Each structure stands twice: as C-alpha cells, then as structure tokens.
Amino acid sequence: MAEHYKPVKYKAWEMNLEERFQEVFPPLSEREAVLEANRCLYCYDAPCMVACPTHIDIPTFIRKISTGNVTGSARTIMEANLMGASCARVCPVQELCEGACVLEHDEKPIMIGRLQRYAMDYADEKKIKFFNKGKSLGKKVAVVGAGPAGLTCAGELAKMGFEVTCYERKMWPGGLSTYGIVVFREPVEVARAEAKKIEDLGVTMKTGVTIGEDIQFDQLLKDNDAVFVSIGLGSVPNMDIPGEDLDGVVDGLEFIEETKVKPLSDIKYGNRICVIGAGNTAIDCATIARRLGSERVTMIYRRSEAEMPAYHFEYQFALGEGVSFSFLTQPVEVLSNNGKVDGLKCVRMDLGEPDESGRRVAVPVPNSEFVVPCDMVIKAIGQLKHTPFIAKLGEYGIKTVKGYIAVDGKTNRTAHEKIFAGGDCIRSKGEASTVMATQDGKIAARAIYEQLTGNRIPEGTLKKSTDMTIEPAMEKGYALHEHKPRVHATAPTK
C-alpha cells in the first residue's frame, strides 16, 4: 500500500527510537497538498495573512500549490519570510494564521503550516535559489547572533547589497531552530539548510566566536556602518532550592540541545523524571523524555492548568504522549542518595488573589510537603537574559525594558544610532517566537537600509503584503467615471 495512505504509527511504544524522533507530522503528499490547497477560499485581504507576523501572502502561496506552481509558491513565502522552512514547522499556527482562517467557523481551518512546509520542502529538494546578493552598496553591517532574527536581518541586507558578517557563539548558526526546537518538530538539517541559504546570499558566517572575548564589541562598531544585536536569551535560571547542584539536575535547554546534536542512543536520561515548569520548553523536555524511553515523566507547576504558559496544543500533545501533570505543586528541595537525585520534595499550593499581571498568586498549603521519587530533574522555568552583554551595551547609551534591550518598534533601533536589535533579547512583551524574531530582522534590515542610504525601501524588496491598499487604482485617480449614489426606488406597496 502506498506509504502515505498507511495509517501513521501513533503509539510511541510501537516505534523504534529513530522513528520516535522523526517529525511528528509527516510531509503532505502531492495529492494531499493539492486537495488541501483547493479547499482554500483564496480570501481577499485574508485574515491569515494579517495574522502572520511576517505577512506572508498565504492565499497566493496556497493558490500556487493548487495550480502546480510550487516553485512560485515557495518564492511567495520566501519573499516575506526567509525562515519559511522553520516557521512552517514551529509556528503556533493555531494561534496565528490557522486560528484566523475563515473556515474555522463552519469547517476546519486550512493546514497552512503543513502546506508551507510542502512548498519549502519542494524548493529545497529542487535546490532552487530564489535570491541573489544585491549590487554592492559599499556598506558593512555586523550581526551578533545567528538565530532567526540575525539570519533574516543578514539575508535581507545581503539581498539589498550590504556586506554582512554574522558572529555566532555556537558551532552552527540557526540559534534555537538549530539547538532549541525539539527534533521531532524541526530536524536540525532543516535549520542548518536554512542558515546555509543565508550564507549563499554572500553573508560571511563566523561561528564559534564570542563577542567580548574573541572580538570586542567596540571593534565591531568601529568596523561597521551598523550592528544588529540578536543574542537571544541564555540558560535556565536557578530555582534557589537545596539540592539544585546535584548530579541529575539539568538545564532544559541543554537537554533539548543534546537531542539535536548527539546520536539519540548516547543521550542519558532518567527513568522517572520531574520537569519543573509548564511552558513550551518544559513540554518539549517532557515529551522528549517520554520518547527517549522514560517511564514516568511528571511536570511540576506551581499554578494551575489555566495559568500554564504552554500553548494549548502543546499541552494536548504532552497528554497524548503520556506525560502526567502535577499542578499547584512547588518544588522545595531536590533529594539525593549517594550524591544522586532520588526525589523531589514538593509542597501543595492554592491559588490566592490575582497579582499585578492578573494571574492568581499561588500560595503554599502549610504542612503539605510530599516527595515525588525521581532520578532526574529537568529545569525549564524560563531563560536568563544575557545581562553582562546588555550591561556592556549600556555604555553606548542603550536602554533596557525589564532587562530586555529597548528598541523603537518601527525600526528596531536602539538608543544608539548605529545599533539595532531584535529577537528574544528585545521581547519585553508578547510571545517569544521564531516568526516574531524573523519579523524583527526584516524591520531592522529595512531601517538600516533607509538610514544608511537615505532611500526609501525599493519596491519588491521586503515585500509586505499588508502594504497593499484595498483599491490601488482608485487612489491613483483611475476612477474616471463618477460613482453617484444610486437612488433606490421604494418598493410599491400593494
């Protein structure tokens, strides 16, 4: 029977280790893609397009799949979003494009994410190169941090003719796409191929380079006409509880990273794991643990299901993976035996009055301590900011908001005229996501171009579909005949 007509093996225990770490959603077959594309209504001024932070012209790319112009489809995506392959996999589509789809009301929304992946995979397989390095403008830009924001900014600038150098601390570019997204959502090869496309635009990629150690920021600023800072966030903060330093307590992001860069069989994991936190990273850690083979994975979260920051579909996914949730539970101590983790002491919580943010505060229940036996504790309670680096930027007059770099929203420029920033390191409000970071990179690229050349952005570059006006011809004075209001005759009464 044809492979794509076979029911997917959905029970983890029926799959081997490699199979469990394949992408959760299989690629659409050509038939599936065309059928789904033909279901799209091709709305005008489509809400999906408005909902996409990068404003991909979604109805157009879907129509092109339906007409067999898959090359054109991929181009439409890439014109708006150089991280199209990553976004197709990791975007919270239910919260964005698919959530806005008009068919949500009485059918089901179009599978926009999977169609986007179909088009991007096609272009990748055919090795189609859509853009070239622009004619040299004789200006140099440095990008610090080669995650989605940095790569996008670098790519867009290269298309416009800038000499761009990306500095990346890690061995590979791609940021969280490469190191932080679970492999069954986005394989590392996809993230690396996407970064390669940016290099192919003539961007110089310097990896394994730490700014402040290998090169001083001062030097970058001196050598370049502008600098884009997209340093993301750092490691998971301390919980400040006893036993936190024990062997067997790990950083959630490091745990995910191992699954991206190491052979799966080399990864050490516990058999009974407590994951602390209930955000999307925590869910990733828990589901990875289950797929690696952990028999009991419990998520420990001090508030209730209603307050958990993870997307609802991620929560559903974790439940389906057999992860158990211990809500209203606060860890107070990691217990050990012979220096090794053997339990997590917790206390039950109750929800009290709402705090400033409107979330109800969790209050410990006296004398309610209990122990969850476990041999591994994974911390996933958020990420620290790169405070020393940001403090260094303070020397250039750069301001911060809640510890994040402060920028002007229209240009992503900081208080220093040559320094721009984007990505998670500026996300003082709203969701941190690949697609938002990508848009940050676009915004900064546009602003850098306009600032350094004095020109308005050239037509067709950084195409933003919502710039389209409802009636362009009308605005240009083509409405040559006057539209007189019609006088409606009153219906004769019998």
Next chain:
Amino acid sequence: MADLSINFNGIKSPNPFWLASAPPSNSGYQVQKAFEAGWGGAVWKTVGAPVMNVCNRYGTIDYKGRKIIGLNNVELISDRPLDVNLKEMRETKKNFPDHAVIASVMVESKKEAWQEIIKRIEDTGVDGFELNFGCPHGMSERGMGSAMGQVPEYTCMVTEWVMEVATKPVIVKLTPNVTDIVHPARAAVKANASAISLINTINSIMGVDLDTFEIRPNVGGKGGHGGYAGPAVKPIALHLLSSVASDEEVRKAGIPISGMGGVETWQDAVEFMLLGSTSVQVCTAVMHFGFRVVEDMIDGMSNWMDERGFKTCTDFIGASLPRISSFGDFDLGFQSVARIDHNKCIQCNLCFIACNDTAHQCIDLKDMKLTDEVTERLWPVVREEDCVGCALCASVCPVDDCITMTEIDTGRPHITWNQLIKEKPEVLQWDKMVEYREKNHIHIH
C-alpha cells in the same frame, strides 16, 4: 526569466493574458486596476447599441462543494453611454501605453453604423478591435451578436465593412453555437480579418429550482438561455480552437488566434497556447477571485518556460497542433493495457466495478498474496489478454500513478482505419471483419 511578451499581429502586449470582453472590463477603473495587477491586455466590454439590463444576470454551477465550475450570464453589452466608454478608453491607453487595449464592438447590421463607430473608437488610440459576433442572448434576438456569427456570409460582410475603415488590427470573435465553427472562421479570413478569437459563451440554462420551478438565473419569475463559461467549458473551447487553428485556410492566412473559454490557471493558458492561441482571454476566473489571479498565471507560466528552456512564447505556441488528427488516421495497432501497482492500491475496488459494470469485464477480484501487506480484502487484478485499453479504470482510480495504461506490442498491424478500408474494403462486411481480426490474432473479448 522567460520573455512573456507577445506581438499579436501588431498588437503588442507584455504578456499573453488579456481580460475578455465581459463585466471585468466594463470601465476604465477596472481595466487600469487589472493592468496594475499584471494583466497584459484587455478587450473592453462591448460598446455599441443602447441597451437595458435585467436582474439576476448570473447563474452558476457548483460541483460537490466546489464553487463556480460554470457561470452563465444574461448581461448585455455595455450599458454605459458610448461617450463615457470612449473617454475612459482614451485615458486608459494614455496611462498604459504599453498594454493592449482592444475595443469590442457590436452595432446593428448597417454599414454606416459599423463604420462610424469604428472611426470614433479608433480616435481614442486603442490598439485594435474585436467584433462581437458571439453574444448569444439579448443582442442576438435583436439581430446582433451570434445572429451575425452564425451566418458566415454576415460575418464576412460586416468584417469587410470594418476592414474598409479600420487602420488598427481587427479580431473577429466567433460563437461556439454553430454546427461547425470552421465556416465562420473561414468567413473572417475571407474578409481579411487580422485575427480570430474564440470561443464566446455557449447557450445554456443553468438549472431549475425544485421548490419554485423557477429557471436559474431567475429574472422576475422567468428565465432563458444565457451564455455559459467557466472551467467546465474548457474542453469544448480547446476542441473548437484546435479545429480553427488547424484549418488549412486559416493557417494559410497566417493570422493569430486569441483563445478563451474556461482559462483559470497558467496551466490552462499553456494548453490553449499549445493548441495555437497567441493570447488567452479570461473572464470567469477573475469574476470568481479578482484580477490578482494573473500573478500566478505570469509566475507559473514563466517558471514552466524556464524549466523547459523556452525563451519566448513563440517557442511553444501551436506546438501540439501537429498532433491534432482524426479518428480515421489513428493507429489501430497501438495497444495499451491497464497495469495496477498493488503496492499503491488502497483496495477501494472502484476500478473493478467500473470495468465490470460498464466496460469490458477484464478486472477480477482475487484472493492473492500480492504485497507484504496483510489484508483480508480481495485484490483487483487485470486479465491483460482481455483488456481493451479503454482507460476507464485508470480514470476512476483515486490514487496517483496506481493504474497505468502501459503500451504493449501485441503484433497487431500498425494501420489506420482509412488505410484499412482502402486496402481491404471488404472489412466493411462483418464476416470479412471477423476474418481479418482472426488472421491478425485480434481477439475481442
């Protein structure tokens, strides 16, 4: 990137995509908005005799959840005064000098009337004319539109009147509502028309309301034939296009053809061009989705041309015409049989029931081990020696590339019907036909 520009007997256009003469090209506002969106040309909605329109004007056919596979209309030619149309044509041409603006014309069958309007329109600077000899409703009852196009002598006469005064190219638009479209096409050639366009809409009634017994579209309780267009008419249009394009007299005249009838995508457009269209005209698709559909038409055709190494449209216009033939010249020795790829088969058995009930009973359902799959269902299996190669099973199969019609050599003589009856006229008798078949091991199940 490929060059999509065309030269249509002197009418230059940046690409082969034109708005057809229809509601989308009703005004300067619309045509210019369409040019902004990327359309290469537009045939203005027909101007001419004064008219009054009715409601409702459009009726559509939806098919199993898909909207508008066919659309019909009883709308007339432009109901805006001629002066207004002329002013807007002039303005449009001034704003878009490199786009093709073509005026569609229809007046009563009087030489002076035709010649006067042609001169007045030519003064606006338009690139050419299209003579509307095809409108099948409303105007035809007044002796215009298809009433002219259905009589080759009238087609020739009016075209000659126009050719006497026109200095710009004149396209004659043909109606499909005739027995053989080649005759009016030859009439246009005889009158020295600069080009031909086809097809206009097809006579149709869209449906009847089961509750009210009203006709669709319903005009105040009544209804009548209207012009049918949209994706459903494409095969008819392709046939009529190929008959005209491969006609010897039309070919000798060397005039271009503008094809239309159900063009919705770049793929449709390529098919029309492979069968001899130099430009393609579109109406229903833009009425369904707006002018923006042209972006994919341009992008898709351009990518297709790049993939095949075509530099310009002339590299492939008419490329499939040499393959147009007639039944009597087909090879009776060409044999194909259905082959089922059981690794792809999903065991829906549609092929079996189609073959068994309605074709030649050459698929069996068998309990066999054909794949690694464990299944209790029976497999459809073709008895190849009995397969007549009709291709029905491959047509109903819902799985891509599961049933393939495969060419085989059975040793049948490669001869056409025309050759056969010339060489062996006796086969026109059944007993001789049976004898001929037996001699050549042709077994009909």
